[in-house]
Amino acid sequence: AQTVTQSQPEMSVQEAETVTLSCTYDTSESNYYLFWYKQPPSRQMILVIRQEAYKQQNATENRFSVNFQKAAKSFSLKISDSQLGDTAMYFCASTYNAGNMLTFGGGTRLMVKP
């Protein structure tokens, strides 16, 4: 079984600044996949970034990047140059097999302040 933990229920950041959201996970699988999803007030789940565990290089997508520490089972999300549109719930998730169910963390509510 997999578990995903997000220790920060809420965070805030000033517009244009950088914020890091934490995520730890536990799995007995040798290969797995990690994701960050964003859920704005519209409820639509949007994939922000993904990481395959066998890849050592940290994934990046424009202003979003991850710090993947496999030994520590840590997968944090860094948002640079925060924008008002980044205000949302952020969920860390994992799956042990592409195409399989996702296990979600509890979520972090991020507020970007003008």
Next chain:
Amino acid sequence: SAVISQKPSRDICQRGTSLTIQCQVDSQVTMMFWYRQQPGQSLTLIATANQGSEATYESGFVIDKFPISRPNLTFSTLTVSNMSPEDSSIYLCSVDGGAVLEQFFGPGTRLTVL
């Protein structure tokens, strides 16, 4: 990518009644997933639905309460039966992205049970 629609987008129902939620995908997909998101909470998988076979339910969810149909590769329904206020949640369907390492989500159905 896959475009997913859900009907209804929201509903208010009386205790003891049932509601069927529809999920339509714009392409053929093998696996569909149904998640529940209770107020202020994360997403919890209810069941996995493959076309042509019985849905597989997660611990804590039973077919009598959440019957699922999967008549073809683009459509699924989830019924919430004999509803109580504790069933008030957002229900989301998602599909496997296949070769694309991503799950795509519908916009969700917000259910309120009085």
